[in-house]
Amino acid sequence: MGKIFALVVVAVAIATAYFVVAHVYWMPEDISVHGHLIDEQITETTAGAGILFLLGQFVLAAFVFLYGDSKGTRKLKSWPGGAKPLIWASIVLIGIEVLTLSFIGSKAWGAVYFSPVDPNSLHVDVQAEQFAFYFRYAGPDGQFGGIHPELINEGSQNYFGLDPANDVAARDDIVVGTLTIPVNKPILLTLHSKDVGHSFFVRELRIQQDFVPGITIPIHFIATKTGKYEIVCTQLCGLGHYNMKAYLEVVTQDGFDQFLKAQSAQ
Amino acid sequence: MSSVIYPQPAADAGAARAVRSASRPAKAVPSYTAIWLVVGSISMSFAALTSALIVRQDIGMDWKPFVLPPILYLNTLVLLASSVTLEVARKELAATYLRSETRPHPRKWFYATLALALLFVLGQFLAWRNLAAQGLFLATNPSSSFFYLFTGLHGLHVFGGVLGLLYANHRSMRGLRFAAGGPLNVAAVYWHFMAILWVYLLLILRIRM
């Protein structure tokens, strides 16, 4: 029985290690400036934690293998040195590991959240609602119109509750369902929600940030690769949560200018 | 509520010391342990509510302070007074108990405590009426929400305390266990905690309004 147990545990451990190390399932290629820091952090954590995982499972398996299935005849011994060395070993080793991880990790975290916002980054206003994202560009005047919740009317595509009748700044605001941004240009998103909690998650950007009703949360990044990516909601927001998505299109500067022109034309 | 905890009448011991020891429970009384745990748990709840109040007031920009109904301060005195009368009751009864098992023991201070307790609850109710008269209701503003919440929850706990006192009284009918008995000690701990808790809540409200 002990031998079977040991074999199963070892098999599971090795299989798991294979799936992780061989990247059978893994993160998509990173397309952001800060993303590589997070990737490195995940790799380092995988290494550190992975070693612990394998050690733990193997030692467990070994002991069960060695000390199982006796006929009650064996003379029992206990671990020489008792608990103390184990305690100190874990305090020191794990202490060092977690401190190192925290220290390096804080750099990755800081790169996302503590880096200053580039003053001339492209500002896109994002509103999440059940169950879609809508993106707003300031338009030619570079000014966002004010938001009036009571004016929100999806029937006429007034998702932000703009008041073009009285608010000049609002008239040229461009509201679209797809986030189009120029490549290699600093982007500033201001996230706010129309109704409940949502989240903004783009795997390739290595960015996940909740929308919190009542407050506006800024995030900024630089996309380094053109292409079409998916923005998905990761905060349970109701029945359509699974289908709350939008596309992120990273285009060249020219492509972006054309996009703006086309939108303003309408 | 076990029966193991009542000290025997101390014949020769100095009366004062005897009274003190009589009104203090023996070791290892589950109910006595439990009441302190209850105190701890309730404190935790109100700590959570306090932090909720502070966060809510600082985050939402809509906090409208209002003048606390003056009757609250009167109520505070009433509640503190009830704590005092309860102590007097305990001491007096302990003394009676030590003199003899059989003498009918006085309960007037105990009833005074109950009366003050009811007076307090009435006073709190009047405070609510006062606020309602100003058009401040539970949902009017976070400030009033928290006021009703604090006073209401504390009122509920006070009500529980009254039940506790009545239970202690009921237990004491079985002979002269009233003074030194576990039930009254336990009820007393809770009752004094109610007074302290109220003073704390009043301070919080006073500071944040």
Added chain:
Amino acid sequence: MEQAPAQALRHHPAPPQNFIRKYIFSIDHKVIGKQYLGLALLSAFVGMVLSWAMRIHLGWPDASIPLLGRLSPNGAPGGVMTPEYYLSLMTMHGTIMAFFVLTAAPLSGFGNYFLPIQVGAEDMAFPRINMSSFWITFIGFILAALTFVIPDGPPISGWTAYPPLSAVGPDAGPGQGWGQNLWGLSIACFTVASLLGSLNFLATTLDMRTKGMTLSRLPISVWGWFITAALGLLAFAVLLPCALLLILDRLAGTSFYIPGGLVLADRVQPHNGGSPLLFQHLFWFFGHPEVYLIILPAFGIIGHVLPTFIRKPLLGGWKVLTACMMLIALLSLVVWGHHMFVSGMSPYSAMLFSVPTMFITIPSIIAMLIWIFSLYGADIRFSTPALFALGFLSLFISGGIGGFFLAQPSTDSYLHATYFVVGHFHFTMGISAVFAIFAGFYYWFPKMTGRMMDETLGKIHFWASFIGMYGIFMPMHFLGFAGHVRRYSALVDDYLVPLLGTQRFISIAALVVGAVQMLFFFNFIWSYFKGKKAAENPWEATTLEWETTSPPPIDNFGGRRLTVYHGPMEYNVAGSRGDYVMQASPEPAAARAGD
């Protein structure tokens, strides 16, 4: 307690004869413990059936589940599950499993039954409060179950019930009307019951110990329950106001959690200034300790069961493991923020919460090393409880490892709300705890019923569950790396469609494991009536519950009051009858071989 004899049979002047007092409204902690376990088994069955429906829908979205269509014509028209009904099932699966199974069984169930016996008391400190806490829990369960039959259906906001989704009412979607109200009331009931329960556990452990049962002689299981109860007294005390404010926002129109200017169902909601983050802080201040409320009794049970089957005391005796549990409990009170790294909380406080979270791994790993290295030089007896205990060790390692990723803001910002999290918490607080429950069940079943459970069925149950659980939850970690978002009722995102195959694999594994649990239910019922008679001490264990008959008499020790002379883990003692010394046996502890 020198006057102890005076209180013998205090709670049981005479064993109650009529059925109601004896089995329904009994104040006997053993009956109450069994009631809790029964409720937990029922809840586990319900929760498992819910997960089957969810897994079937995830693997085969268009599959029609006829019975489901019967249960809820709205939720599953023609048996095809609607997105909101998937979320309803998910919410109730989480709620029922986390509260009515994982919190109820190891703590309230086994704790009620065995804590008083193990400390040598006739009953809990407050039997009537004990009874009421079960029945309040039961009311909570009924309220939760009612959500399935009301037209509105169960809530869809998950067991975490984040506002505003959970707070604004029906405008937020199906299930957010009376479903959410009943849910809130159910949680409130459960909370009150748990507070009363914790009170009882603490008072009993502190004041009801029999002669000689010093703290250093308490079984590890008692330590587990004691520490958990202390933690619960603080954690649940915060959940209560948290839930109360939510209910007030819903029913009284206050704005504790709901900010202004929210538009749902095309109307501006009549609230202003509230803060959803306030709820998250209050909830997770409870919610994180909650996972330790679940796992610490499991630690205790494993620490209690393992020595019996390795015939050795734990390495470092009771002190090290107990210290670890205490440390974990303490740290768990200051790390709730790691659930909120991406929730708009200040990025600085994210780092502040991260470090203590990382440090929880240290006591956890020490506890794990204590268990593993206790196996060294042992003589393992592979009875079913032992197998489940060993399985616990392997599963808890696998689960704990995921913690390294989720404890760091930077890595969590990718893995947050992916299947990695689902796999992680199912391994740690879910399956590990379940394995501990099973270990306890097979271990204590003889004592509770007087009959042994069938070993062969038990072993089949173990192997299928052990391998199956890995088949379910390990792939979820991989899906997490691929960015597979959790709480999705269908895979419509382009990058999720290719992962359908993996989801199907998981679904099949889940259905198989579920089917195997039927084996356990069968074994349970069959052994209850037909199992072979159990001796007083079938496992040759040392603690007090094995000093009495199986099942124990109403006052646990038949009028005797035991005096304790030994620690709980006097195994492998040279010169003793057999290789162990029972706690209450007067014989002196001889030198332990191998020391």
Added chain:
Amino acid sequence: MSIHRIALAVLVIISITSFTAATPGPGTIQGKVTYTGTPAKPKPIDMSKEPSCAKMHTTPATTANAVTGPGNSLENVVVYISAGATDNPAAGGTVSFDQKGCEYQPHVAALQVGQELKITNSDQTSHNINAMAKANAPWNKSQPPGAPPFSEKFDKAEFIPIKCNVHPWMHAYFAVLSTSHFAVSGPEGDYKLPNLAPGKYTVTAWHESFGTQTQEITIGAGETKAVNFVFQAKPY
């Protein structure tokens, strides 16, 4: 299904004919709905979030809150007898309401109190129909692809806004009316209210963006009178 429909249609015809036979020379009100001013021009809808729907539209679908036609005609206006009708036969048959290409068809579904409304999902995606009623009981039901149609009835007269939360651009109205004399203006803005007994009537026209108008009119036996409505369009 279709046979069922035909059967109902036949029933309707029979009932109407028998009814017309009963009352000699029923009158008719008909007319055209137009607008002045400049309505907001239809905006294209970005359906990229729902590819299965996006590919059903060769040219992008547009907003339908102000649908205009040739000669300033205004579509989707509900015209009905709001007062004066002595008879109120129950409108027979079922009103069907479909979800196709992530659009509601029709955009304004007029039905009588108690009349059956059959809701179908012809899309490959799951929709939810959120009837944000005030007088009636509000409801919110999902309809996964392939799920059978379901029927609803309303017991109070009300203009109920309908939305799909999964596809926020999907908006429509249920015009629940107490009378059976109602019509919805077509692409040319024309409508027709037949089978009116001689008498004095109040005719009301309702448009989701431009509001409500009423006119008084008296018709004699067998008469056909024209009642036209002109709405003031708003650019925003």
